[in-house]
Amino acid sequence: MYRCVLALTLAVSSLAAQAQQHRSFTPQTLRGELVVTQHPDVLMNGRYARLAPGSRIKGDTNLLVQPGAITGQKLVVHYTVENSGLIMDVWILNPAELANKPWPTTRSESATWQFNPGDQTWIKQ
Template sequence: MRHFYDEMGLQMRHRPLLFLFLAAQFLLPALAADRPFPPVAKRGTMSSAPHPQIVIEGRQRQLAPGARIWNEDNLIQLPASIDVRGVPVNYTEDADGAIDRVWMLTPEEARQPLRQQTNTNLR
């Protein structure tokens, strides 16, 4: 007599792998660490402007070539596709003063002081 799982193509030896996969789907988000920011990061608010410009703290600033912007979910956004007003951000500047990295903050991150979010091992 064949087992029900054999008929579905799921053999008994694959069940532990399936269990591990399902457990990982639920446990990995809970293990996600806070985003570490470099010690040179600054805090401000960001609004959109025509690319390659960006408005930080009400002042129009230049985005560096290859600038990266991470949204609240820590996914990279294309600078030209962002349409926001007054979003709290952490950002860094390159040697020429252009904005090279921007992290849009979650409400929880925005409530934390910047110095608690920085990691001295980053640049």
């Protein structure tokens, strides 16, 4: 019994610590406001968009989140877009990631800003 409680406590504290860490994102990752309307339909930054087949939504602890669980919620996220225009990967931001500003919201911004992958920061040029 003691081992089970200890293992559960360690798992919960590990998830809490993980939620505060900054995940690694690519220069193609954009920031936006996501609202799942009816899967696969979403609003991204107030505009109609669709999730790609096989898309993944990860919560602030990096665990997968089902679209139905967040329907109607306005969430600040990082996301990637396929060449077809469909949204592929979505990460719901944790407090450490939310504090990391500025972050590009459009492809044109990411093309003109400079990205430092080591500390996951952008510099406007």
